[in-house]
Amino acid sequence: MSIDQMNIGFLPLVDAALPILAQEHGFAEEQGLHLNFTRDVSWASVLDRLLYGHTDAAHMLAPLAIATTLGRGRPAKALSVPFILGLNGNAITMSHKLANVVAPAGKLGEPVSVGEKLKAEIAKRAEAGERVRFGVVHRYSSHNYKLRYWLSECGIAPDSDVDIVTIAPPFAADALANDEVDGICVGEPWNSVAVERGVGRIVLVTAQIWRRGVEKVLALPTEKLDDDRDKIERLVRALHFAAKHFVDPENWDTNAAILSRKEYLDGSATLINRAISDRIMLTAGAETFDAPDFMFQYREAANFPWISQAAWIYSQMLRWDHLEYNADDQLRAEQVFRPNVYRTALKGLDTPIPGANSKLEGSVTDSLPVGSTQGRLTLGANPFFDGRIFDPTEVLKYLESLPKS
Structure with missing residues (x-):
């Protein structure tokens, strides 16, 4: 089997774990891929490398992928997100x-x-x-x-x-x-x-603040996704298997040691292990304690690119950049997230896939079985701390309900 090379940009953060572990544990190789990594110290540099073709895909802030597509702060360049690398953290x-x-x-x-x-x-x-x-x-x-x-x-x-x-x-x-x-x-x-x-x-x-808030994503230029669809779907599969491995407690020590290496996070395996295991130390010398769902990397379709989460990001962009609502821009923002690619890549695997592409964000207060196209899927509580619910079809009404500041 021939091996395709892919260059991945990242910042030294624990939520860069999945591409790194996909390579280190052989999940990428099983998909005919070899992942090469470029570490940066700022998100601006990660984005520049991606846009100028120095990398093929990147570990990226979800809002930055949408802002880049909409031309916020620089000329617009369409990016696509076929896989969520994690929630919160x-x-x-x-x-x-x-x-x-x-x-x-x-x-x-x-x-x-x-x-x-x-x-x-x-x-x-x-x-x-x-x-x-x-x-x-x-x-x-x-x-x-x-x-x-x-x-x-x-x-x-x-x-x-x-x-x-x-x-x-x-x-x-x-x-x-x-x-x-x-x-x-x-x-x-x-x-x-x-x-x-x-x-x-x-x-x-x-x-x-938001129990299931979208955090980092796998982002790449939309044209590259269109041109290399098979390769990207193989990458999504490798990331999926890495995520399943990542959340298994038996693998925490090994994965923390890998991530701590100089070429990756170049940091303390002890601190990394705490984040992986949802164990947090609040102040120096104190006991660690359990912070449930501090990082959320796999279950409950955590890696699925819900377009409702992209819409929430767009609502906050309007709010804090003081922009007028534009239906076309909302559509462009939502189209950054690509659930269709996720679905195709993971079809036939032993993993639940949501039946819908969108949901009411913040509406689940307890375990909730939901429709799926594959497997059985139950979502956990996803509230905002203020109890608000975000309906992606009612962005203007939602913004009007928020405090004016």
């Missing part, structure tokens, strides 16, 4: 000074309570001529959108009451250490790095 880590004011000691905060106390602290600092500053990994990131969603619902205007700046993930702990920011919203292992260094405390995890 991020946290909000604050300086000890701020965390001690807004969050309980020894446990995760509760979003509403932390928000109320943060609002009071922001007002107090404003009277003294000071501002609270948060760092996120990119303007077009789920980190930015979930942080803003939480702040706004708690009565804090993200564009006027606080400052939100961009920091590349590997430097997020440095920014906290140097008092450049009061908090960061970043993926693992960089929250845990800040904790280990004693410069911050994890206050919330983004799964508390």
Whole structure:
């Protein structure tokens, strides 16, 4: 069998795991692929390499794939997402000074309570001529959108009451250490790095804001997907098998060791293992505790590219870029996610495939059996912390229901 080479761009984050493990465990080779990796330190660099043909596909922020397709911040270039690399996996880590004011000691905060106390602290600092500053990994990131969603619902205007700046993930702990920011919203292992260094405390995890929030994706130019459809479907299959392997507790130690290598995350296997196993340490020297669904990589169709999740991202882009709604743009945003490719690639495998391409986001409060075209599928709870439900067919009505800030 001939082997096709593919070049994959990534950032050193735990949720880059699936392409790496697909190669390391032979799942790519079983599909006639060899994956070569290019590590970067910023999402801008990952995107540039992809757009200029230096890589064939990339580990990417879901909102960045949509923003690129819609021409937000640069000339439009259509990207496609046939596979979701994971849901959530991020946290909000604050300086000890701020965390001690807004969050309980020894446990995760509760979003509403932390928000109320943060609002009071922001007002107090404003009277003294000071501002609270948060760092996120990119303007077009789920980190930015979930942080803003939480702040706004708690009565804090993200564009006027606080400052939100961009920091590349590997430097997020440095920014906290140097008092450049009061908090960061970043993926693992960089929250845990800040904790280990004693410069911050994890206050919330983004799964508390949206239990099943879309995070990183496999993205590639749409023209490449069209030209190399068979190769991409083989890649999707390799990622699927890697995801199934990744979530098995028997494989956590091995996978953490692989990801910790210099060419990949170049970090602590212990910290990586915590993220993989949903075990979080909030502050240096404390006991780890279980944070259910902190990272979500496989079950409940976690890797399925729901177009309703793309539509939610589009709604937040409108909201925070202060744009007018455009039905054609919503369609283009939704078309970035390619459930048809996922379906074709995994047809006949022993895995459930949803019967629909879209759903009401935030509507499931308990286990819910849903229609499927293959296997039996049950979805778990997927609420937003404020109890809102997002209907992708009613974007304008949804935006009108949100706090104005």
